[in-house]
Amino acid sequence: MVYQLAAETAADQGLASYSDHLIIAMIVAYAVALFLFALEAAYGRRTALKGDRLVPVGAAAPAAAAPGAGGSSTVDLDAVPEPGGGTGGDGGTGGDRDGDDLSVSVRGSEPQASASRNVLGAIAVAVTGVGFLLNLAQIVTRGLAADRWPWGNMFEFVVAISLCSVAAFLYAALRYQARYLGTFVLLPVVLLLGIAARWLYTETGPLVPALHSYWIAIHVSAAIVATGAFMVSGAAAITYLLSHRTEAKRAMGERVAGIAAKLPSPELLDRVSHRFVVIAFPLWTFAIIAGAIWADEAWGRFWGWDPKEVWSFITWVIYAAYLHARATAGWKGTRSAWIGVLGFAALMFNFFGVNYMFSGLHSYA
Amino acid sequence: MATTSTRKGGKKRTDGTGGPAAGDGADAAGGAGAPGGLSPLGWARWAWRILTSMRTALILLFLLALGAIPGSMLPQRVVSPDQVAQYYTDNPSLAPWLERFYLFDVYSSPWYAAIYLLLFVSLTGCVIPRALAHLRLVRARPPKTPRNLGRMPYSARFTTGAEPERVLEQGRSVFKRYRLERYGDSLSGEAGYLREAGNVIFHIALLGLLVSLAAGYAFGYRGNMLVVEGDGFANTLTSYDSFYPGVAADQDDLAPFSFTLDSFDAKFVEDGGFSGQAESFAGEMTYKDHPGGPERHHTLEVNKPLSVGGVQVYLLGHAYAPEFEVRDGEGEVVFDQPVPFLPRSEDPGKTADGVVKVPDALPEGLGFEGVFLPTAQERTGEDGEPELASVFPGAEDPAVTLTAYSGDLGMRQAQSVYQLDTSRMEELGESGTLRPGDTWELPDGAGEVTFTGYKDFATLQMTHNPGRLPALLSASLAVLGLLGTLFVRPRRAWVRASAGPDGRTVVEVAGLGKTESTANGQEFHRLATELRDRLREDPAADGPASSKE
Numbered sequence: 001m002v003y004q005l006a007a008e009t010a011a012d013q014g015l016a017s018y019s020d021h022l023i024i025a026m027i028v029a030y031a032v033a034l035f036l037f038a039l040e041a042a043y044g045r046r047t048a049l050k051g052d053r054l055v056p057v058g059a060a061a062p063a064a065a066a067p068g069a070g071g072s073s074t075v076d077l078d079a080v081p082e083p084g085g086g087t088g089g090d091g092g093t094g095g096d097r098d099g100d101d102l103s104v105s106v107r108g109s110e111p112q113a114s115a116s117r118n119v120l121g122a123i124a125v126a127v128t129g130v131g132f133l134l135n136l137a138q139i140v141t142r143g144l145a146a147d148r149w150p151w152g153n154m155f156e157f158v159v160a161i162s163l164c165s166v167a168a169f170l171y172a173a174l175r176y177q178a179r180y181l182g183t184f185v186l187l188p189v190v191l192l193l194g195i196a197a198r199w200l201y202t203e204t205g206p207l208v209p210a211l212h213s214y215w216i217a218i219h220v221s222a223a224i225v226a227t228g229a230f231m232v233s234g235a236a237a238i239t240y241l242l243s244h245r246t247e248a249k250r251a252m253g254e255r256v257a258g259i260a261a262k263l264p265s266p267e268l269l270d271r272v273s274h275r276f277v278v279i280a281f282p283l284w285t286f287a288i289i290a291g292a293i294w295a296d297e298a299w300g301r302f303w304g305w306d307p308k309e310v311w312s313f314i315t316w317v318i319y320a321a322y323l324h325a326r327a328t329a330g331w332k333g334t335r336s337a338w339i340g341v342l343g344f345a346a347l348m349f350n351f352f353g354v355n356y357m358f359s360g361l362h363s364y365a
Numbered sequence: 366m367a368t369t370s371t372r373k374g375g376k377k378r379t380d381g382t383g384g385p386a387a388g389d390g391a392d393a394a395g396g397a398g399a400p401g402g403l404s405p406l407g408w409a410r411w412a413w414r415i416l417t418s419m420r421t422a423l424i425l426l427f428l429l430a431l432g433a434i435p436g437s438m439l440p441q442r443v444v445s446p447d448q449v450a451q452y453y454t455d456n457p458s459l460a461p462w463l464e465r466f467y468l469f470d471v472y473s474s475p476w477y478a479a480i481y482l483l484l485f486v487s488l489t490g491c492v493i494p495r496a497l498a499h500l501r502l503v504r505a506r507p508p509k510t511p512r513n514l515g516r517m518p519y520s521a522r523f524t525t526g527a528e529p530e531r532v533l534e535q536g537r538s539v540f541k542r543y544r545l546e547r548y549g550d551s552l553s554g555e556a557g558y559l560r561e562a563g564n565v566i567f568h569i570a571l572l573g574l575l576v577s578l579a580a581g582y583a584f585g586y587r588g589n590m591l592v593v594e595g596d597g598f599a600n601t602l603t604s605y606d607s608f609y610p611g612v613a614a615d616q617d618d619l620a621p622f623s624f625t626l627d628s629f630d631a632k633f634v635e636d637g638g639f640s641g642q643a644e645s646f647a648g649e650m651t652y653k654d655h656p657g658g659p660e661r662h663h664t665l666e667v668n669k670p671l672s673v674g675g676v677q678v679y680l681l682g683h684a685y686a687p688e689f690e691v692r693d694g695e696g697e698v699v700f701d702q703p704v705p706f707l708p709r710s711e712d713p714g715k716t717a718d719g720v721v722k723v724p725d726a727l728p729e730g731l732g733f734e735g736v737f738l739p740t741a742q743e744r745t746g747e748d749g750e751p752e753l754a755s756v757f758p759g760a761e762d763p764a765v766t767l768t769a770y771s772g773d774l775g776m777r778q779a780q781s782v783y784q785l786d787t788s789r790m791e792e793l794g795e796s797g798t799l800r801p802g803d804t805w806e807l808p809d810g811a812g813e814v815t816f817t818g819y820k821d822f823a824t825l826q827m828t829h830n831p832g833r834l835p836a837l838l839s840a841s842l843a844v845l846g847l848l849g850t851l852f853v854r855p856r857r858a859w860v861r862a863s864a865g866p867d868g869r870t871v872v873e874v875a876g877l878g879k880t881e882s883t884a885n886g887q888e889f890h891r892l893a894t895e896l897r898d899r900l901r902e903d904p905a906a907d908g909p910a911s912s913k914e
């Protein structure tokens with residue numbers, strides 16, 4: 001990489017201001033999508049979701065499918081080839097056309113999954129997609145203007161984290177029908193971007209020598225992607241806690257009205273939350289290791305208990321605890337959801353609190 | 366028996382096949398009550414079970430996170446000893462109390478060590494039995510096919526004209542990713558061993574990481590050193606300005622390398638909003654592994670340490686060493702060398718302070734306190750008077766100002782090279798602004814001093830940490846293990862082929878995921894369908910009833 005003097009990059013000023021306009025456009029797009037998602041959450045109809053494309057239960061969750069446990073439910077397996085291959089208790093023997101039709105029986109505990117749905121939600125997903133593209137364009141133009149990786153300061157981190165959270169959310173929405181998370185993911189995204197544009201904004205500029213390393217690309221990228229996924233997990237965990245309260249109230253015979261009544265099923269949220277921790281945790285582990293390698297090159301030690309390192313470690317330990325909690329009797333459900341929320345709080349504190357409250361080698365805020 | 370919801374209530378699952386269930390065993394002691402009237406051995410066993418339970422691990426993990434917090438709030442000796450000293454000055458009554466709880470050394474404190482050691486004992490006690498159980502499982506044959514496959518979470522059934530033998534033969538190739546075992550009229554298969562292996566590897570790699578860290582701490586050393594452009598350095602204890610050996614480090618046997626800092630170049634952003642921000646530092650160095658070894662070159666930069674003889678040499682900082690030539694009252698040149706001046710920490714212009722000591726000057730020793738300004742400019746100070754300040758960290762227009770003293774420098778006592786003990790000296794006066802080449806004639810014929818130029822100097826850190834590579838290796842293994850444990854699905858599958866009443870063969874395919882996942886059902890179904898399709902197209906399967914197509 002070539003690091004030019006600021007004076008020489010004057011020609012790139014055009015690009016830099018272009019990227020500044022994109023920030024506004026992107027925030028507007030996300031805000032509009034947020035509004036539409038909120039409308040869907042409030043006025044949509046609670047609809048059952050198709051069973052085949054729900055979030056898979058992660059490796060840590062013990063299967064509940066003991067023989068004879070629960071009712072057998074239909075899982076719409078991809079491409080069951082012939083109409084005869086239905087599901088029926090212990091399955092009748094095929095005596096059909098070819099004599100070799102599959103007769104399938106599936107027992108499982110697919111949750112009764114439903115969420116508030118409305119056509120506005122589909123539009124909101126599309127608008128989120130537009131916001132995502134604007135976000136991407138913003139990062140690319142800023143990178144080009146500065147002639148470096150566009151994540152060298154707080155402002156740039158926030159923009160990149162938003163991109164990853166939204167990407168993770170879009171993936172969840174398209175792959176797992178999880179667009180019910182839209183409100184909960186876009187709310188922090190819009191807030192963060194607002195804070196970033198208002199208070200953290202810094203001119204496009206060169207990096208200090210400590211950041212001249214390809215490890216910045218590796219370490220920071222991994223941390224940003226993991227943060228994006230943790231954010232979706234955190235959003236799902238918070239929604240889970242709300243939805244779980246609703247369920248509890250229902251179970252006690254109370255009538256639940258309003259948005260609370262339309263929250264998606266808690267089991268579903270629990271799975272989404274776990275799924276994204278499972279994706280993010282190894283990435284976060286890798287980010288910490290890459291950071292240690294970089295610290296080893298730059299500062300002469302791979303681990304030095306700098307506040308940033310400490311909080312990355314704390315975050316990591318809390319998420320490790322989350323994964324354990326899910327394998328520990330009595331800690332599943334709400335308790336592990338709270339641990340997930342705690343992990344997310346630690347992550348955010350690491351991001352904002354540590355940069356502004358403590359002095360350390362990482363304070364490039 | 367569990368009901369549909371297993372989220373609450375802590376019911377343990379039974380998967381009916383007797384494999385080591387996730388979290389079983391480890392969980393077993395979770396809620397164990399205290400054993401009444403037990404023998405010492407019984408107590409020990411009970412304590413061990415509690416310690417190695419999942420719940421204890423969970424609590425210890427929380428403590429590990431919680432205990433790390435004060436270390437980020439309070440200054441730590443490992444990170445910034447000066448700030449600890451500052452804290453003592455600012456909070457003289459509180460600081461000793463915090464000290465009692467090791468709150469300035471959290472990460473090397475006995476209580477923090479207790480947490481992580483307990484955690485790792487728990488981990489060992491938890492993982493070793495699991496590893497052994499897994500090993501047995503890997504060596505054992507997949508378990509016998511259950512009688513009623515229809516009760517498995519996934520089961521499919523179809524008939525074919527192929528012979529049972531033929532079905533099982535095809536079954537082998539369809540379920541090729543499973544380890545298969547033949548039991549009578551059926552195949553029993555198991556796959557996804559890597560999940561459990563990954564889990565064991567991950568946890569053991571964490572142990573490896575801890576051991577590597579401990580080894581680095583015990584056997585490593587770290588030292589700081591300041592080297593002026595053109596000067597050399599040999600790796601001996603006495604060459605260091607400060608040296609921090611590990612508790613078990615061998616200080617008499619340091620790696621015998623040496624190097625010279627041939628030149629040093631610092632660049633700063635010149636214009637625009639980022640003016641003055643450091644842009645790049647580069648030191649050219651010539652080094653030798655050992656005396657008499659071949660000379661090599663290295664360009665030292667912030668992210669490019671020199672690696673020599675198991676020691677890493679890092680660039681920590683950079684500043685300037687103005688050069689002075691001093692003649693004493695008798696006209697002799699008694700001093701001619703660069704003197705490192707230390708930059709003031711908060712000053713963006715890198716104004717630096719230093720002292721020049723000339724104890725051998727005649728008739729009386731000379732000493733100077735000086736200020737070095739890399740880019741000196743007159744400006745109006747806060748009091749309205751013009752003052753000289755450095756406006757840029759690069760040496761664009763360097764200047765020094767000196768205050769001269771004469772008398773006894775007190776060199777018989779050990780003293781810092783950055784401080785002048787003026788208690789037995791008399792102030793001679795202050796120089797004006799000196800630019801390179803300027804000479805200041807001292808009053809009273811005490812001599813003269815010439816500011817001849819400046820050199821760059823680098824502050825370096827040498828570290829030797831034998832735990833570096835093992836730590837990296839352990840950490841990498843941990844990530845690999847983690848991927849295995851999080852993404853591999855352990856599962857079992859069965860194929861049974863028996864002759865039906867109508868002469869056709871009845872084929873049953875069943876699957877059981879030890880971890881529930883919709884992906885399991887999909888995989889089993891895909892394989893069952895593939896088996897059926899193969900048999901359909903199989904010429905060898907032209908049995909009695911498949912003549913329709």
Ligand code: HEM
Nearest residue numbers: 060320323327387388391417418419422484487488491850
């Ligand atoms: C430094 C401390 C530890 C860390 C960072 C850690 C981390 C992890 C992680 C990331 C997993 C994967 C969870 C999953 O499969 O979804 C896991 C699983 C597991 N850990 Fe640990 N662990 C630690 C200590 C321990 C200890 C002390 C024990 C035993 C008491 C333990 C027992 C287990 C068990 C049994 C599993 C498997 C859970 C399952 O099968 O679902 N771990 N651990």
